[in-house]
């Protein structure tokens with residue numbers, strides 16, 4: 001049971017951070033170069049990726065809580081031992097990543113409503129502004145995720 005929970009926990013992180021790195025390192029540079037970050041296709045891709053983000057968020061949270069409750073290193077409510085302090089830090093980072101995901105979801109809905117309402121000729125600027133807002137949140141989430149990964153490695157070794 002514990003090895004399965006650990007595997008699913010690690011897998012959900014791979015999907016979340018891997019997806020963010022694909023969007024940030026491959027899709028965005030190519031789409032920006034081809035001026036495609038203002039197209040309905042781009043908005044569809046963001047919409048679909050949000051599904052993967054929420055699947056990873058819930059899986060990470062549930063398996064993380066289970067791993068926490070299974071761990072002999074965890075004492076409920078006492079964040080005193082170095083392992084528990086690292087866990088608390090990671091939970092705070094996780095909450096920040098979830099807030100960024102909620103905010104990004106709102107921006108994707110806004111882009112969809114722009115495409116639905118505004119005449120095609122004048123959507124480019126408005127979508128481009130929203131894309132830049134998403135970019136900030138994605139870069140922040142990648143940074144937080146990498147810090148959480150480092151903290152997790154330290155936890156496992158302690």
Ligand code: HEM
Nearest residue numbers: 006010013061064065067068091094145148149152155156
């Ligand atoms: C973005 C956030 C997170 C990342 C990147 C992350 C990453 C990881 C990784 C890579 C491991 C090691 C897995 C292994 O060795 O099998 C791990 C273990 C663990 N994670 Fe997370 N995790 C995150 C969020 C959470 C949350 C929110 C919780 C608790 C609510 C949590 C609780 C744990 C626990 C208790 C362990 C086991 C640590 C140990 O064995 O000493 N994680 N995490």
